Amino acid sequence: xxxxxxxxxxxxxxxxxxxxxxxxxxxxxxxxxxxxxxxxxxxxxxxxxxxxxxxxxxxxxxxxxxxxxxxxxxxxxxxxxxxxxxxxxxxxxxxxxxxxxxxxxxxxxxxxxxxxxxxxxxxxxxxxxxxxxxxxxxxxxxxxxxxxxxxxxxxxxxxxxxxxxxxxxxxxxxxxxxxxxxxxxxxxxxxxxxxxxxxxxxxxxxxxxxxxxxxxxx
Numbered sequence: 001x002x003x004x005x006x007x008x009x010x011x012x013x014x015x016x017x018x019x020x021x022x023x024x025x026x027x028x029x030x031x032x033x034x035x036x037x038x039x040x041x042x043x044x045x046x047x048x049x050x051x052x053x054x055x056x057x058x059x060x061x062x063x064x065x066x067x068x069x070x071x072x073x074x075x076x077x078x079x080x081x082x083x084x085x086x087x088x089x090x091x092x093x094x095x096x097x098x099x100x101x102x103x104x105x106x107x108x109x110x111x112x113x114x115x116x117x118x119x120x121x122x123x124x125x126x127x128x129x130x131x132x133x134x135x136x137x138x139x140x141x142x143x144x145x146x147x148x149x150x151x152x153x154x155x156x157x158x159x160x161x162x163x164x165x166x167x168x169x170x171x172x173x174x175x176x177x178x179x180x181x182x183x184x185x186x187x188x189x190x191x192x193x194x195x196x197x198x199x200x201x202x203x204x205x206x207x208x209x210x211x212x213x214x215x216x217x218x
Contacts, residue, residue, distance in 0.1 A: 001052045001147060001196040003027065006107035006124045009195060014111035017119040022088035023074025023185075025109070025192055026055040026098070026127045028144060051146055054189075055127065056181065057095055057134065058141040070143070070181045072122070072188065073098070084121045095139050096132040103127055109191050114184050122188045149176040150189065151199045158205045170205055 029050035056070045073092040081087045089100040109122040134142050149155055157173045172186040181189060193199045 001027065003106055003124070003126070003196055005195050006109070006192075009107055009109065011108040011121075012110040013121075014113050014119040017113060018117040019119070020077040020084060020087075020121070021075055021118045022077065022084040022091070022121045022123060023072040023188065024088045024092045024098075024103070025072050025122050025124045025188060026092070026103075027106075027124065027147075028053045028055060028127055028129060051148060053144045053146050054150075055096070055132070056143045056145060056179070056185070057139045058143060058179070060136065060138055060140045068140070069183060069185070070179050071185050074120075076118070085123060088121070088123045095135050096142055097135075098127060098132060109188060109195070112184060112187055120184060120188075122192075124192065143177060143179055145176045145179070147193075147197070150174050150181075150193060151197060153202075156202075157207075158201065159207045159209050160205045161209045170201075171209075172201065 029052045055073070057073055059069050059071055073095045074088050075091040075095075077084060077087045078090070081090060085105065089098075089103060092098040092103070093100060104126045106124045106126065109124060112120050112122070114120060132142050134140070155175050157175075159171050159173075160168060161171055162168055171182060172190050174181040174186060174189065190201050194201065
């Protein structure tokens, strides 16, 4: 991954939504192969010294909104947050025990809108190689997944949907390590991969969803 491109990126901002939120797309690098499922990672940013990984959380099943979905650590802005960067860091600490002083923020990706009327600001960061502990109130699992698997075309599919409010949209699905990353998280992931690697989302979608189908996208 060419993470220096993140710092050079001028992110597009979204305004006028009902709520603001921020997430932390956390990059970790494993120095050696790990047969235990890849739950440890190092602070190195890539190259020949390690295989870059991304940290995701699986939302707890009892949560009403997006229950069970794969996400980057993050959440809604609180009145006490000085800015959205602080939101992302606070939420990551609450959800997985990542301390703010451990995080190296590399830059921002474009804000995205969600169908739940959130404007989400994604921050890209490097985090240390250690075990993280999920807050069971919000997080069912922590998954640290190799970037190389997201670049494999066999692990990707897409569909075109028609939303009554937002119009036509392409929904991305990544199937890696027994997990499926889709919705808003996949939209953020697509930009991160296209910015930092040679991967590009195929222009041709795999299927077109029936207009009467459920069009929730996150």
